[in-house]
Amino acid sequence: MKPTFNDLVETFAILRGPNGCPWDKKQTHETLIKCLQNEAQELIDAINNKDDENMKEELGDVLLQVLIHSQIAAEEGKFTIEDVITGLYDKLHRRHPHVFGDGAKASTPEEALALWKEMKKKERAEK
Incomplete structure (x- = not known):
């Protein structure tokens, strides 16, 4: 096993x-x-x-x-470690709204990276 x-x-x-x-x-x-x-x-x-x-x-x-x-x-x-996993899971979902979320669009790697950075900036502002 x-x-x-x-x-x-x-x-x-x-x-x-x-x-x-x-x-x-x-x-x-x-x-x-x-x-x-x-x-x-x-x-x-x-x-x-x-x-x-x-x-x-x-x-x-x-x-x-x-x-x-x-x-x-x-x-x-x-x-x-469960907290670490939960935090990572939540972050991945928040920072990929074009995949998991609100209908945001990202058709290129550059657009996806821009969304990631935008979500990261938003998260920091909320802390």
Whole structure:
């Protein structure tokens, strides 16, 4: 059976739990910044090198960063991975009104990008 996304989430809870890994348990958002930067750069390098196999691995490493940061935040009572997913889902729907919303039109990539930027500006003004 292939592991699911929830299996990964549970893995991070175990890694940072009482019987987990000392290194993982010690990490904070701040101590992981350099790791996140390195993994993002390695993904960029894989993309630039058109190395699909390495890109797959590096995407996993970036996902690792998302999961461990979300686990730390959950332990601190700030937010969960489910909150991250919900936020992303909502953002994608808000910023694609030409696909999911109010009948806005975007026939070209440029029009779609303009809508994205317009919605982002509107969201910031409402904060």
